[in-house]
Amino acid sequence: MSISKIELVDKLAVTNQLQDEEMAELLKFRNKETTEYLFNQALKTKEKYYDKKIFIRGTIELSNYCKNNCYYCGLQRNNNFITRFRLDENDIMKYCLDGYDKGIRTFVLTSGDDYYFTENKVADIISMIKSSFPDCIVQLCLGERPASSYKKWFDVGATRYLLWHETANDSHFKKIHPPDMSLLKRKQALWRLKETGYQVGSGFMVGTPYQTVADVVEDLSFIKTLNPQIVHISPFLPTVHTRFEHERSGNGDMTLYLMGIVRLMLPRVLLTADPTLENVIPDARRKSFAAGVNEVFASLAPDEVKNYFNVYNKRHNIKNCSGDDVTRMCQKIEESNNIVAVEAGDYIYPPKEEKLYGQIHRIMRP
Numbered sequence: 001m002s003i004s005k006i007e008l009v010d011k012l013a014v015t016n017q018l019q020d021e022e023m024a025e026l027l028k029f030r031n032k033e034t035t036e037y038l039f040n041q042a043l044k045t046k047e048k049y050y051d052k053k054i055f056i057r058g059t060i061e062l063s064n065y066c067k068n069n070c071y072y073c074g075l076q077r078n079n080n081f082i083t084r085f086r087l088d089e090n091d092i093m094k095y096c097l098d099g100y101d102k103g104i105r106t107f108v109l110t111s112g113d114d115y116y117f118t119e120n121k122v123a124d125i126i127s128m129i130k131s132s133f134p135d136c137i138v139q140l141c142l143g144e145r146p147a148s149s150y151k152k153w154f155d156v157g158a159t160r161y162l163l164w165h166e167t168a169n170d171s172h173f174k175k176i177h178p179p180d181m182s183l184l185k186r187k188q189a190l191w192r193l194k195e196t197g198y199q200v201g202s203g204f205m206v207g208t209p210y211q212t213v214a215d216v217v218e219d220l221s222f223i224k225t226l227n228p229q230i231v232h233i234s235p236f237l238p239t240v241h242t243r244f245e246h247e248r249s250g251n252g253d254m255t256l257y258l259m260g261i262v263r264l265m266l267p268r269v270l271l272t273a274d275p276t277l278e279n280v281i282p283d284a285r286r287k288s289f290a291a292g293v294n295e296v297f298a299s300l301a302p303d304e305v306k307n308y309f310n311v312y313n314k315r316h317n318i319k320n321c322s323g324d325d326v327t328r329m330c331q332k333i334e335e336s337n338n339i340v341a342v343e344a345g346d347y348i349y350p351p352k353e354e355k356l357y358g359q360i361h362r363i364m365r366p
Contacts, residue, residue: 006033009034012026012264013041024214026261027213030254039290043292045267046267046292046293049267050348052338053294053339054296056296057139058298059110059299060095061305062109063116066114068112068177070166070178072242076242093128096136096300099300107129109139109140113142122142126140126157141162159199160200163190163202167211172211173186175210191226194228200230201230202223206234207250234276255280256291259273260292263291273285285329286335
């Protein structure tokens with residue numbers, strides 16, 4: 001006898017995993033009833049560990065230079081139609097101070113893969129931030145770097161690192177990235193970050209060209225195996241001057257649905273609602289809280305900087321989605337009957353006995 005979709009959600013909530021064929025069925029045949037039930041279970045799970053707290057992470061875009069040429073990204077090195085920029089230390093510290101005064105306690109330093117920001121330069125920036133704001137977390141999103149850089153940055157005070165795997169299927173990865181990029185290297189970098197001691201974040205896009213249901217199932221399977229502390233799922237958005245500029249956007253409802261699934265797979269995870277959601281669903285981040293999301297990003301840079309950090313097409317409403325004013329994001333959180341958490345908001349690790357039980361995943365490392 002076939003199992004119903006509601007029963008699949010119940011199984012996922014209890015065991016935190018499904019067989020691949022069960023996950024595929026849950027994705028293929030989603031409906032209003034299943035979605036509402038999934039969100040209800042996801043919200044209960046999130047509130048079990050984090051109550052009604054929503055953490056606002058302040059992002060600072062260091063640079064839009066990038067050595068890579070990802071086919072979907074507006075920052076790709078061959079895009080000659082954008083104005084490039086790099087922030088200096090004075091700007092970075094100013095944005096941190098502004099964010100701190102608004103209640104931000106996690107600063108996310110993000111950029112393209114820009115090696116102008118060397119190992120030592122980034123270490124100096126981390127040290128300055130930690131010295132001025134000792135009660136804050138420094139979170140990095142600087143792409144693939146040598147193991148020595150990961151270690152040095154961790155030693156001087158960075159404790160979280162975001163590195164999206166983008167897609168866990170090698171064939172799909174090759175269709176949306178140039179030949180000089182490797183999925184295996186990306187996965188190995190994620191494991192290396194975990195070994196270093198970071199709270200690690202990974203994730204993927206929904207609705208990228210050539211993506212299939214089987215690819216998404218593989219993404220979820222990889223996330224379950226990696227067991228990251230942070231998961232970031234966003235809809236694909238077509239970007240001008242890229243290979244995929246005429247493709248359709250990813251499905252926002254499916255993105256929210258996948259967030260609910262991830263919350264049940266990884267009950268303690270820091271689950272992020274990406275600003276790009278606002279471009280495919282009105283008021284999407286507020287809706288995402290009902291799907292188990294417990295953190296959002298708000299850019300601390302001024303509009304002129306955000307407008308140059310066009311990972312996605314400028315025709316999308318950057319000002320509406322970038323969190324240019326933290327106050328508005330706070331209002332969204334409070335209007336949804338949640339609490340703006342003025343704290344670092346770390347991942348809640350399981351008790352030792354539960355942690356030991358889960359260490360079997362290490363044998364799955366590539």
